[in-house]
Amino acid sequence: DQQVKQNSPSLSVQEGRISILNCDYTNSMFDYFLWYKKYPAEGPTFLISISSIKDKNEDGRFTVFLNKSAKHLSLHIVPSQPGDSAVYFCAASGTRAQKLVFGQGTRLTINP
Amino acid sequence: KAGVTQTPRYLIKTRGQQVTLSCSPISGHRSVSWYQQTPGQGLQFLFEYFSETQRNKGNFPGRFSGRQFSNSRSEMNVSTLELGDSALYLCASSLVASTSTNEKLFFGSGTQLSVL
Numbered sequence: 001d002q003q004v005k006q007n008s009p010s011l012s013v014q015e016g017r018i019s020i021l022n023c024d025y026t027n028s029m030f031d032y033f034l035w036y037k038k039y040p041a042e043g044p045t046f047l048i049s050i051s052s053i054k055d056k057n058e059d060g061r062f063t064v065f066l067n068k069s070a071k072h073l074s075l076h077i078v079p080s081q082p083g084d085s086a087v088y089f090c091a092a093s094g095t096r097a098q099k100l101v102f103g104q105g106t107r108l109t110i111n112p
Numbered sequence: 113k114a115g116v117t118q119t120p121r122y123l124i125k126t127r128g129q130q131v132t133l134s135c136s137p138i139s140g141h142r143s144v145s146w147y148q149q150t151p152g153q154g155l156q157f158l159f160e161y162f163s164e165t166q167r168n169k170g171n172f173p174g175r176f177s178g179r180q181f182s183n184s185r186s187e188m189n190v191s192t193l194e195l196g197d198s199a200l201y202l203c204a205s206s207l208v209a210s211t212s213t214n215e216k217l218f219f220g221s222g223t224q225l226s227v228l
Contacts, residue, residue, distance in 0.1 A: 043219030
């Protein structure tokens with residue numbers, strides 16, 4: 001039962017353009033959402049998060065949007081840079097969720 | 113401040129053997145979670161330990177077990193290895209339980225296990 005889904009295994013974007021990574025969830029009890037970034041041979045690192053009381057959170061080039069009614073969140077990266085090439089995982093949790101649940105990941109490639 | 117340390121980085125085992133992986137959390141962190149990463153499956157939750165007690169467990173067979181010591185260091189053991197156990201095993205630490213409001217996980221670099 002995949003409660004958090006990232007339906008795009010990979011995404012390729014030109015440098016300077018916007019990258020949009022999507023994530024869907026099924027558990028309505030989730031109320032906190034995070035994005036992690038992972039480079040090869042390294043562990044995931046925290047990127048940005050959003051609470052369910054908000055619909056948008058911004059941190060520099062990174063913005064996360066949350067649509068609770070659609071159970072959908074997205075990560076926007078503007079402008080995209082070569083160093084953004086990595087695997088991005090979305091994750092969700094809630095006070096009753098008992099664990100942090102991750103999606104399958106999306107491999108983002110930024111082309112120069 | 114040192115990050116999360118996992119040892120060893122790489123392991124090669126054969127079917128039927130057992131393996132023990134080690135994780136040292138960030139100093140002061142009391143929660144350690146273990147995840148299995150395989151291509152296409154993302155990060156699958158194995159278990160979480162908090163103050164030496166298993167707080168939660170994922171949907172893995174009993175061959176997967178773990179423990180946490182009084183200094184918060186954690187070990188994960190897999191017995192009777194199968195080919196499908198080949199994966200990257202990630203450990204993450206957090207100050208308090210991972211599902212606490214706004215809590216973030218800090219990951220180690222992982223142990224890459226290959227079962228032949």
